[in-house]
Amino acid sequence: MTSRPLSILDVRSAGPAGRALCVEETAVFQHPLLEDPPASAASAEDRRRYAILQRRAEQTCLACPLLAGCLYDAVVRHDVAGYVGGTTARERARIRTLLGITVEPENLDTLAGVIGGNRPVDHDEVVRLRAAHPDESLERLAHRLGCSLSTVKRHLRRDRNGGRTREQEPRSRPSVRAVLATARTVLDPARGSRRAA
Structure with missing residues (x-):
């Protein structure tokens, strides 16, 4: 596992209010390969x-004044796909595991009245x-089913978990500081272990 640039690991707070920079990079953040x-x-x-x-x-996230809040929401409040808050879905799952929290993916189809x-x-x-x-993209499967990509991913995740569903909300939410510290450990294991020692 390669270490991330330290600047993404040194986020202290949500920073000043502003516009999320990913809005300007939708072709990147919504690219099927990144999703x-x-x-x-x-x-x-x-x-x-x-x-x-x-x-x-990652470069866009590093420059964004909303990085800490975005990462916190992506770890604690919303189980989203793709690259969010300077992390991949796999990294966010690892952060949640270390924090001992679960987040149920939102049913965006129901919220949007899509189906x-x-x-x-x-x-x-x-x-x-x-x-x-098995070789068909999840996006194509979603099209076949007439639902969103996130719905297909949610059902496949549920199947991988043996059909179990997880809690909707964690019993107690970790602090922003705890999420950032855990992200530091996941994104740069060598640096995180030195701090723990």
Whole structure:
């Protein structure tokens, strides 16, 4: 695991109010490759494109005055996909594990009324379609089902967890300081262990 630049690890507070810089980089932050990182078996070209996108997203996050608040929300309040708050989904999951919290992914389809009158997508249908089309992108599966990408990801996560659902909200939320300290440990394990010693 490579260490991140120390500037992302040294965020102290939410900083001054301002506009999130990712708004200006939607082509990067909403790119399908950044939303759904390539597997280790992916082509070298996909892995290279992903690395370029991730570096651009990281640079944008580093310059953003809202980084600390964004990271906190992405770890504690909302289980979102893609690169958010200077972290990948995998890194945020690791931060949550270390903090001992769980966050249920939001059902954006229900909130947006996307699926005709709040008709839920059948969990078994999502799992069946994924098994039937393992090489198909999750975005294409979402299109087949007539739902959002986040809904497909939520159902597949639930399937990986053995069908268990997690709590909607953590019992007690960690402080911003605790989230930032844990992020420091995850993003730069060598530096985090030196501080703990």
